Amino acid sequence: MSQQKKPAIATLAILWILCGANVTQAQDALPSWNDGAAKQAIVAFVTSTTTEGKADFVPPAERIATFDQDGTLWVEHPMYSFVMYALDRVHTVAKERPELAQVEPFKTVLSGDRAAMAKLTLPDLEKIIAVTYTGMTVEDFADELSRWLAEARDPRWKRPYTELTYQPMQELLKYLRDHGYKTYIVTGGGQDFVRVYSERVYGIPPEQVVGTAGETKFTYAANGKPELVKEPKLLLNDNGVGKPEGIQLVIGRRPRAAFGNSTGDQQMLEYATAGEGAQLAMLVLHDDAKREYAYGPATGLPDTKVGAFTQALYDEATAKSWTVVSMKNDWRKIFTFDE
Amino acid sequence: MSQQKKPAIATLAILWILCGANVTQAQDALPSWNDGAAKQAIVAFVTSTTTEGKADFVPPAERIATFDQDGTLWVEHPMYSFVMYALDRVHTVAKERPELAQVEPFKTVLSGDRAAMAKLTLPDLEKIIAVTYTGMTVEDFADELSRWLAEARDPRWKRPYTELTYQPMQELLKYLRDHGYKTYIVTGGGQDFVRVYSERVYGIPPEQVVGTAGETKFTYAANGKPELVKEPKLLLNDNGVGKPEGIQLVIGRRPRAAFGNSTGDQQMLEYATAGEGAQLAMLVLHDDAKREYAYGPATGLPDTKVGAFTQALYDEATAKSWTVVSMKNDWRKIFTFDE
Numbered sequence: 001m002s003q004q005k006k007p008a009i010a011t012l013a014i015l016w017i018l019c020g021a022n023v024t025q026a027q028d029a030l031p032s033w034n035d036g037a038a039k040q041a042i043v044a045f046v047t048s049t050t051t052e053g054k055a056d057f058v059p060p061a062e063r064i065a066t067f068d069q070d071g072t073l074w075v076e077h078p079m080y081s082f083v084m085y086a087l088d089r090v091h092t093v094a095k096e097r098p099e100l101a102q103v104e105p106f107k108t109v110l111s112g113d114r115a116a117m118a119k120l121t122l123p124d125l126e127k128i129i130a131v132t133y134t135g136m137t138v139e140d141f142a143d144e145l146s147r148w149l150a151e152a153r154d155p156r157w158k159r160p161y162t163e164l165t166y167q168p169m170q171e172l173l174k175y176l177r178d179h180g181y182k183t184y185i186v187t188g189g190g191q192d193f194v195r196v197y198s199e200r201v202y203g204i205p206p207e208q209v210v211g212t213a214g215e216t217k218f219t220y221a222a223n224g225k226p227e228l229v230k231e232p233k234l235l236l237n238d239n240g241v242g243k244p245e246g247i248q249l250v251i252g253r254r255p256r257a258a259f260g261n262s263t264g265d266q267q268m269l270e271y272a273t274a275g276e277g278a279q280l281a282m283l284v285l286h287d288d289a290k291r292e293y294a295y296g297p298a299t300g301l302p303d304t305k306v307g308a309f310t311q312a313l314y315d316e317a318t319a320k321s322w323t324v325v326s327m328k329n330d331w332r333k334i335f336t337f338d339e
Numbered sequence: 340m341s342q343q344k345k346p347a348i349a350t351l352a353i354l355w356i357l358c359g360a361n362v363t364q365a366q367d368a369l370p371s372w373n374d375g376a377a378k379q380a381i382v383a384f385v386t387s388t389t390t391e392g393k394a395d396f397v398p399p400a401e402r403i404a405t406f407d408q409d410g411t412l413w414v415e416h417p418m419y420s421f422v423m424y425a426l427d428r429v430h431t432v433a434k435e436r437p438e439l440a441q442v443e444p445f446k447t448v449l450s451g452d453r454a455a456m457a458k459l460t461l462p463d464l465e466k467i468i469a470v471t472y473t474g475m476t477v478e479d480f481a482d483e484l485s486r487w488l489a490e491a492r493d494p495r496w497k498r499p500y501t502e503l504t505y506q507p508m509q510e511l512l513k514y515l516r517d518h519g520y521k522t523y524i525v526t527g528g529g530q531d532f533v534r535v536y537s538e539r540v541y542g543i544p545p546e547q548v549v550g551t552a553g554e555t556k557f558t559y560a561a562n563g564k565p566e567l568v569k570e571p572k573l574l575l576n577d578n579g580v581g582k583p584e585g586i587q588l589v590i591g592r593r594p595r596a597a598f599g600n601s602t603g604d605q606q607m608l609e610y611a612t613a614g615e616g617a618q619l620a621m622l623v624l625h626d627d628a629k630r631e632y633a634y635g636p637a638t639g640l641p642d643t644k645v646g647a648f649t650q651a652l653y654d655e656a657t658a659k660s661w662t663v664v665s666m667k668n669d670w671r672k673i674f675t676f677d678e
Contacts, residue, residue: 061544138587182546195591205400206591207521216587218580218606226609228587235574235588241557248477248555248567249574250589252534252545267557270565 029175032168032333038282039330041323042172045280049256050179056278060180064253065280066210066243066268067173068260069187069194072284073202075164076261077293078155082189083125085148087117089132100131130232133190134214137227145196159337162201167338168331169259169284173202176257184255186247187211188239188264188307192230210250212238239307243268256280264307269322281322285309288328291338368514371507371672377621378669380662381511384619388595389518395617399519403592404619405549405582405607406512407599408526408533410646411623412541414503415600416632417494421528422464424487426456428471431483439470469571472529473553476566484535498676501540506677507670508598508623512541515596523594525586526550527578527603527646531569549589551577578646582607600625603646608661620661624648627667630677 033039048056049063070076079087090109093100100106105124108116120128133141154164173183185204187194191211198204213236216228238246244267247255257280258265258272269281286292286309287299295301296309303309317324327334372378387395388402409415418426429448432439439445444463447455459467472480493503512522524543526533530550537543552575555567577585583606586594596619597604597611608620625631625648626638634640635648642648656663666673 061538064546191588191591199400207403207589209591213588216584218583218610226583226606226613228583228610244557244565244567245555249530249552250546252530252548267565271557271567274565 029178030168030171032171032331034330034332036330038323038325041280041282042175045257045278046175046179046181049278058256058277062253062256063176063179063181064184064251064255065176065181065257066184066186066247066251066255066259066272067169068243068262068265068268069185070189071261071286072259072265073165073169073173073185074161075154075292077295080189081161082193083129084152084161085145085193086125086129086132088148088152089144090128093132106131129190130214133192134230134232137229138192138216139227141192141230142196145193149197157335162197163337164335165201166284166327166331167333167336170202170336172259173204177203181257182208184208184210184247184251186238186243186258186268188237188242191236191238210236210238210243210246212236212242239264241267244271247271258282259284261286262303262307262309263313266313266316273320273322281317281320282325283309283313283317283322284325285327287326288331288334291334292327368517369507369510371510371670373669373671375669377662377664380619380621381514384596384617385514385518385520388617397595397616401592401595402515402518402520403523403590403594404515404520404596405523405525405586405590405594405598405611406508407582407601407604407607408524409528410600410625411598411604412504412508412512412524413500414493414631416634419528420500421532422468423491423500424484424532425464425468425471427487427491428483429467432471445470468529469553472531473569473571476568477531477555478566480531480569481535484532488536496674501536502676503674504540505623505666505670506672506675509541509675511598512543516542520596521547523547523549523586523590525577525582525597525607527576527581530575530577549577549582549585551575551581578603580606583610586610595619597621598623601642601646601648602652605652605655612659612661620656620659621664622648622652622656622661623664624666626665627670627673630673631666 030039030042048054049058051057067073070080087109090106094106094110101110105120105127108120109128149160149162152161153159154161157164177183183204185194185198185208189211191209191213194211195206195209198206198209215231215233215235217231218226218228221227236242236246236249240263243265254275255272258269259282260269261284273279273281286296287294296303297311297314369378369381387393388397390396406412409419426448429445433445433449440449444459444466447459448467488499488501491500492498493500496503515522522543524533524537528550530548530552533550534545534548537545537548554570554572554574556570557565557567560566575581575585575588579602582604593614594611597608598621599608600623612618612620625635626633635642636650636653
């Protein structure tokens with residue numbers, strides 16, 4: 001080997017190391033995702049929309065990604081956490097308002113009869129939420145919820161609900177943000193509920209949470225201090241058609257990427273994919289009874305929730321080339337605490 | 340002078356230059372502001388809340404500043420621009436719906452009689468806005484408004500409305516952003532109206548505009564494409580008490596700094612200053628008839644707008660040590676195009 005070739009080889013070696021580092025870095029951004037169509041779709045979308053010069057390049061200001069929460073970012077079984085909170089809080093409210101113990105659906109909740117509670121209807125739950133989420137200032141609501149979140153435990157894993165987020169989705173949120181995407185939660189759950197922990201749990205600030213919201217009323221406390229009191233009047237039902245409507249109200253831009261797991265997310269995904277340029281639409285399929293739960297199409301187990309992953313939604317996803325994420329096959333790891 | 344002292348003097352000289360540069364930089368951030376109490380209040384607030392180690396330090400995530408638009412960031416006389424747009428658009432809508440020409444208040448608007456139009460009431464204007472701001476998709480609304488903004492001219496300066504922003508406030512927006520503050524517009528005007536130009540004109544993205552908003556309806560066009568259609572149903576009246584309520588809905592945090600110019604901003608400023616730590620509340624007083632307009636307290640000319648700078652608001656500002664900005668005395672320059 002002549003002396004002359006050494007610098008060229010050194011350069012190649014450096015290039016090789018640098019390229020190797022880049023490849024490793026890209027792979028490492030999503031270590032909990034198994035190699036497959038879902039992971040490939042994510043990486044292809046992010047690469048094509050954030051690499052200058054590519055036809056699908058999206059200016060940073062327009063990089064909006066919206067995520068459903070329940071069943072998409074964290075566990076939604078056996079019941080939505082925002083409903084669990086409402087049911088628990090009925091006991092507190094009933095101490096201040098004993099007359100509630102005599103009327104349904106509060107009577108059933110106070111009985112503690114799990115079988116009867118499982119039969120509560122959507123109007124029942126709405127009544128319960130209207131009573132338990134209102135009548136206090138926004139600060140008092142946040143304080144009380146923070147205490148509950150610190151104490152309440154999921155019945156299966158015996159952990160705080162905020163630990164039951166999906167590690168692959170946490171990586172996806174970060175991967176998108178690292179590429180200039182602004183990540184939003186767009187939830188059918190309570191907007192004020194999710195805002196209390198969204199920054200700590202997902203790195204998503206309160207102003208990037210769109211959710212079902214009641215009115216607040218500006219008023220003055222007895223000491224003259226201005227305050228905002230939560231009112232029992234629905235302002236935004238952020239589910240189904242309400243998701244694109246809520247996105248317009250709070251964000252005012254069409255998302256480039258949208259992630260969900262049920263018919264409650266259908267219109268959000270349809271809206272996100274109706275614009276120009278590259279788009280990413282994903283539905284999380286719960287097909288892992290061992291590590292989490294199995295329900296919905298292709299599992300043989302019906303999805304009995306309010307917002308279900310129906311066969312019709314599965315067919316729409318297939319027809320429109322949306323990505324269906326199999327928790328069983330696409331996720332190497334479900335929770336942060338998994339080995 | 341001994342040789343030994345030279346390095347020390349050189350160091351001092353460098354320090355002096357560096358310190359001098361810093362002072363110049365801080366001053367240069369607000370060159371259109373005259374030295375005085377208002378400018379001092381701004382610099383003191385930003386310095387104390389963004390310097391680590393200071394008692395009033397505010398973590399970056401909590402740095403929220405909210406700005407009224409009409410009369411605070413740009414000219415609101417002789418009429419709010421979002422109303423000017425509605426009045427102009429009546430002519431377009433009447434071509435599609437000729438029956439409007441027979442009914443008030445549309446008949447008056449179509450007559451072109453300026454004196455009669457000046458007497459339109461708030462309910463009249465609401466009817467006009469309901470008809471002219473709705474019935475189209477959010478994209479079509481934005482397209483049509485963009486064309487109007489390009490063509491319409493302010494009657495006094497003969498310039499596009501978007502050129503009539505106040506240079507000192509543009510500097511203030513940038514100064515706050517350069518120190519980690521997220522700047523929001525919180526306007527009684529139409530949210531969808533302001534979003535069309537906010538990024539270009541103020542560097543504020545659509546998702547940081549809170550404003551009066553109607554409902555949108557998610558639906559499918561004849562070709563099956565999903566779309567959001569603007570409906571004639573008020574969702575958020577973002578004025579007065581509606582401003583803190585809108586802030587809670589869209590931002591979900593209490594602002595640290597709030598800027599306005601009328602009773603429409605009163606509750607926003609009250610809410611912003613009711614929290615813990617350092618706060619900044621400012622009201623722009625229009626007292627410069629020569630360079631802009633004079634109206635409101637201390638000018639001898641009544642403020643006859645819907646949202647007025649009343650004497651009661653002036654007294655509240657004085658009692659609560661809010662800063663009243665005199666356009667005449669505090670602003671060296673009003674518009675970018677001023678010499």
